[in-house]
Amino acid sequence: MNTINFGIDLGTTNSLIACFSNGKVEVFKHPVGLKDTLPSVVAFRANRVLVGDKARELLEKDGQNVFAGFKRKMGTSESFFVPVLQKSISPIELSKMVLQELRTFIYDGSQPESVVITIPASFDTIQSNATKKAGHEAGFKEVVLLQEPIAACLAFANKHELSLENGNWLVYDLGGGTFDVAIIRIENNELKVVDHKGDNYLGGLDFDNLLVERVLLPQIVDTHNDFHRFTDNSFRQSLECQRVFQLLLFKAEEAKKELSSSNQTEIDVALPLLNGEEKDILLAISRDQFNASIRAKVEYSISLVRELLESNQLSPADIKQVVLVGGSTYIPFVRESIERLLGISVNTTVDPTTAVVVGAGYYAGTKRTMLTAPSTSSKPEITLSPLLPAVSLSYLKTSTEEEELIMASLDRPFDGFYRITREDGGFDTGFLPATQKLRQYVPLLSGRLNRFTLKLYDVNQNPVPVSTPAVEITQGKFSVQGQPLPNDICLEVDDVEQKRTKLEVIFSKNSILPLEKTVYRELSKTIRKDGTDRLIVNILEGDKFALPSTNQVIGLIEIGPERLTQDLIKGSDLEIKIQISESREISVSVFVSISEQEFKEVFNPSERYVSLQKLHEEIDTLILQMKHDVKDYERTEDFEIAAKINQYLEEAIAVKQELDKSVGAVNADEKYHLQERKRRVAQKFDQLDRFKKLSLLRHEYFEVKQNIDQFFHDETIRKKFESEYLTISKNENTFLKVESTLLIEGKVRELRLLRNKLIFSSKDHLISLYFNLAQINQQAYTDKRMAAVFIEQGEKALERQNYDELKVVNIALLNLLPDDDARKVKENFMGTGIG
Amino acid sequence: MQKNAAAWIGLINQLFEIEQRVRPKKEVIDATRQFDRIRIHLEELGFKYHSPVNEHYQETRTDCEASVVGDYVDGKMIISRVIKPIIYRVEENKTVLLQRAIVVVESCKDE
Numbered sequence: 047m048n049t050i051n052f053g054i055d056l057g058t059t060n061s062l063i064a065c066f067s068n069g070k071v072e073v074f075k076h077p078v079g080l081k082d083t084l085p086s087v088v089a090f091r092a093n094r095v096l097v098g099d100k101a102r103e104l105l106e107k108d109g110q111n112v113f114a115g116f117k118r119k120m121g122t123s124e125s126f127f128v129p130v131l132q133k134s135i136s137p138i139e140l141s142k143m144v145l146q147e148l149r150t151f152i153y154d155g156s157q158p159e160s161v162v163i164t165i166p167a168s169f170d171t172i173q174s175n176a177t178k179k180a181g182h183e184a185g186f187k188e189v190v191l192l193q194e195p196i197a198a199c200l201a202f203a204n205k206h207e208l209s210l211e212n213g214n215w216l217v218y219d220l221g222g223g224t225f226d227v228a229i230i231r232i233e234n235n236e237l238k239v240v241d242h243k244g245d246n247y248l249g250g251l252d253f254d255n256l257l258v259e260r261v262l263l264p265q266i267v268d269t270h271n272d273f274h275r276f277t278d279n280s281f282r283q284s285l286e287c288q289r290v291f292q293l294l295l296f297k298a299e300e301a302k303k304e305l306s307s308s309n310q311t312e313i314d315v316a317l318p319l320l321n322g323e324e325k326d327i328l329l330a331i332s333r334d335q336f337n338a339s340i341r342a343k344v345e346y347s348i349s350l351v352r353e354l355l356e357s358n359q360l361s362p363a364d365i366k367q368v369v370l371v372g373g374s375t376y377i378p379f380v381r382e383s384i385e386r387l388l389g390i391s392v393n394t395t396v397d398p399t400t401a402v403v404v405g406a407g408y409y410a411g412t413k414r415t416m417l418t419a420p421s422t423s424s425k426p427e428i429t430l431s432p433l434l435p436a437v438s439l440s441y442l443k444t445s446t447e448e449e450e451l452i453m454a455s456l457d458r459p460f461d462g463f464y465r466i467t468r469e470d471g472g473f474d475t476g477f478l479p480a481t482q483k484l485r486q487y488v489p490l491l492s493g494r495l496n497r498f499t500l501k502l503y504d505v506n507q508n509p510v511p512v513s514t515p516a517v518e519i520t521q522g523k524f525s526v527q528g529q530p531l532p533n534d535i536c537l538e539v540d541d542v543e544q545k546r547t548k549l550e551v552i553f554s555k556n557s558i559l560p561l562e563k564t565v566y567r568e569l570s571k572t573i574r575k576d577g578t579d580r581l582i583v584n585i586l587e588g589d590k591f592a593l594p595s596t597n598q599v600i601g602l603i604e605i606g607p608e609r610l611t612q613d614l615i616k617g618s619d620l621e622i623k624i625q626i627s628e629s630r631e632i633s634v635s636v637f638v639s640i641s642e643q644e645f646k647e648v649f650n651p652s653e654r655y656v657s658l659q660k661l662h663e664e665i666d667t668l669i670l671q672m673k674h675d676v677k678d679y680e681r682t683e684d685f686e687i688a689a690k691i692n693q694y695l696e697e698a699i700a701v702k703q704e705l706d707k708s709v710g711a712v713n714a715d716e717k718y719h720l721q722e723r724k725r726r727v728a729q730k731f732d733q734l735d736r737f738k739k740l741s742l743l744r745h746e747y748f749e750v751k752q753n754i755d756q757f758f759h760d761e762t763i764r765k766k767f768e769s770e771y772l773t774i775s776k777n778e779n780t781f782l783k784v785e786s787t788l789l790i791e792g793k794v795r796e797l798r799l800l801r802n803k804l805i806f807s808s809k810d811h812l813i814s815l816y817f818n819l820a821q822i823n824q825q826a827y828t829d830k831r832m833a834a835v836f837i838e839q840g841e842k843a844l845e846r847q848n849y850d851e852l853k854v855v856n857i858a859l860l861n862l863l864p865d866d867d868a869r870k871v872k873e874n875f876m877g878t879g880i881g
Numbered sequence: 882m883q884k885n886a887a888a889w890i891g892l893i894n895q896l897f898e899i900e901q902r903v904r905p906k907k908e909v910i911d912a913t914r915q916f917d918r919i920r921i922h923l924e925e926l927g928f929k930y931h932s933p934v935n936e937h938y939q940e941t942r943t944d945c946e947a948s949v950v951g952d953y954v955d956g957k958m959i960i961s962r963v964i965k966p967i968i969y970r971v972e973e974n975k976t977v978l979l980q981r982a983i984v985v986v987e988s989c990k991d992e
Binding site: 089091092094096099100103104106107108285288289292293295296314316324326469470471472473474475476489491494495496564566621637639 | 898901902905914917918921940941942943944946947948949950951952953955961962964967969971974975976977978983985986987
């Protein structure tokens with residue numbers, strides 16, 4: 047059975063569209079507006095038609111060309127003269143435009159041919175037929191009408207899966223600008239509107255105005271003499287006052303929403319004084335104040351309900367359910383007043399804003415279509431009809447402008463409209479008359495890929511199945527003149543844990559100049575005003591995976607204690623801004639937040655920058671690393687490489703000796719020379735070492751992983767630690783391929799830490815570790831007496847089977863083992879000061 | 882992230898409001914660096930906000946919800962006040978509007 051499935055709430059103030067699918071109703075959102083609702087407003091401009099929010103913005107300003115509330119005129123002979131078009135337009139045509147706009151909400155490309163449209167209970171035959179006509183003109187072949195109060199009841203009944211027992215229901219519909227109440231009688235599963243009443247000029251907008259006039263303004267006037275002018279009638283016509291009122295209305299609407307869930311709220315506003323300055327004021331509003339301001343209006347609506355009941359010889363006790371519709375029924379006072387004044391309890395579980403369209407959706411989901419044509423919601427296949435134009439587009443794919451021109455040409459004359467929208471939702475041309483050559487300037491989002499869609503519509507504004515390729519324009523990112531960076535540009539930062547420095551990429555190789563980036567880091571050590579430590583901001587060019595000392599320094603700011611106004615405390619913030627111009631000039635600015643000092647320098651790439659402190663440290667680290675590696679290679683009997691490294695080591699030591707010799711007396715040339723010698727020897731060492739190291743590290747990585755897998759035979763341990771393990775080894779194939787020893791080293795370190803955790807979580811391993819530690823010659827411990835105490839304590843813990851205590855003993859014993867030599871050397875690590 | 886989008890939008894609106902209040906008092910409290918930094922962190926999290934104040938306003942701008950003050954003159958309108966900023970969700974290759982700006986629009990004084 048083919049059902050209609052699509053439902054539309056064609057409201058006086060707002061309209062909505064929904065679809066029934068798989069037992070549920072989905073309310074479609076405005077494609078560029080993020081809201082479910084489309085204001086039922088149409089605006090005619092010189093060359094375009096706007097429907098919805100954009101039209102509503104102009105409602106008060108250009109009343110002659112902008113139309114709202116035309117639903118009330120449906121079925122009358124009244125028509126509206128549009129000065130800008132120099133012709134009259136009927137309420138049916140305006141409703142047609144709203145319906146067509148709603149069709150654009152359907153995001154899955156369905157083109158429904160049948161639809162359920164809701165109408166007020168008050169609509170007579172002529173008005174109902176006028177609605178049908180609008181539906182047909184909007185392109186729906188089949189239009190089924192449903193009364194709004196019945197739709198609301200269906201939404202309510204479906205939400206609660208209620209069986210429709212015989213009885214009377216009351217639908218109280220208080221929207222943005224209109225009020226309606228209806229009695230629905232249910233007899234043998236059939237719903238019928240018995241009677242209704244309403245006021246076309248009562249709703250939430252009135253409440254906002256009341257809140258401003260009666261609650262906010264009196265408070266504002268009391269805060270400052272200058273604000274007395276807001277009560278002066280002539281001032282209220284001024285632009286300045288209108289600006290303030292728009293702000294207050296917006297704030298009032300927000301406060302109104304907040305007062306639905308809390309008893310008190312506050313509004314912050316900055317209002318203009320007579321001298322042009324703004325005064326911040328805080329206005330407190332209680333729910334009681336708000337209720338008092340709207341009381342008369344709400345009570346009036348309830349008097350209409352009472353009249354309706356009386357005229358149908360019903361008492362409140364005869365009402366089985368009260369269904370609330372319209373955003374204003376969110377207000378607790380409205381709900382309480384209905385309960386208090388009518389003595390009927392209200393159910394608030396259905397969203398009153400979408401109740402009617404959801405009900406229409408449910409109805410459409412059960413209503414069989416009378417059309418014999420294929421499925422009502424079939425997606426059209428795009429076939430190029432010989433009668434339809436083929437569209438070719440022309441535009442610049444990249445741009446540095448704020449807006450760009452899109453030109454389209456159609457291969458034959460076309461009578462209809464076109465519309466261009468930007469994918470993010472921030473731009474929409476509305477319907478524009480189409481000619482064979484189309485030209486439209488479109489605004490671009492800065493630094494982003496902007497995607498636009500051009501669509502064609504026939505004279506009735508129904509979409510035409512013409513395939514147009516997506517328009518993609520990249521703003522700002524690529525400039526034709528821009529040259530790419532030949533190498534990575536990095537900042538040298540401290541790896542405090544490993545007591546060495548590492549590189550952090552600022553700009554990757556092939557990024558297009560000019561470039562700018564601000565990085566935020568913390569100080570990795572305290573730098574005292576009366577100390578000797580320095581903060582070193584070192585910008586390097588080269589391979590991001592290489593050792594820092596092998597890269598070329600292209601910018602360096604050294605901040606010594608003499609330049610500080612106060613101590614820089616470890617952990618405080620550093621802001622480092624790096625800019626590279628198209629001519630490769632590098633500007634570095636360092637802002638130290640704690641002392642609020644800024645250090646700026648511009649570096650010309652033709653110069654070299656050398657810090658003696660850094661040079662000393664780098665050569666020491668390099669020598670240490672070389673000695674360590676020589677030992678390693680000799681142990682693995684790789685004598686050839688060991689000999690090579692020894693050769694580099696001699697060179698490095700020579701550099702160090704020269705540096706030591708000339709302490710304080712190194713002239714600039716000599717400094718650059720030593721720096722260059724160091725860099726060359728470091729590069730040679732890095733290249734030789736890296737391949738070997740990488741394979742060793744990869745081997746170690748898998749070895750530790752295997753260890754961990756053994757622990758995972760224990761199900762409890764696996765459950766506890768598996769997610770951590772998976773996080774570490776995620777993207778393993780990628781990072782193991784990267785030629786970065788630092789990266790793989792990091793991963794191995796993480797795995798080792800995890801393995802240690804596993805050891806300390808496993809009873810067997812805790813015991814075996816303890817025995818190993820207890821068997822070590824006590825002379826080996828740094829504090830023999832303490833070691834003996836811990837070993838004894840461990841023995842007792844074992845007897846008591848207290849494994850938590852045993853864990854503590856193990857850690858204490860491990861801490862009593864002496865540090866290795868390398869660690870001692872690392873203790874002297876100075877680093878850059880950037881963490 | 883999707884789940885928390887409303888909270889992020891709320892947070893950015895509050896931040897924007899603080900920024901609006903502090904900016905005129907720059908002589909007393911200069912928090913420009915802090916705001917810039919928060920912006921960068923928000924971008925790292927995929928959010929970008931923008932105040933369209935003093936930008937031209939046209940009906941094609943669906944990134945703003947405008948209240949028009951004074952006369953509406955086609956092509957000569959300017960955004961004079963921003964009550965809420967435009968908020969975007971920025972992904973690698975895609976930008977999505979999360980919140981339209983709430984603005985006051987009036988005709989250019991000099992034109």
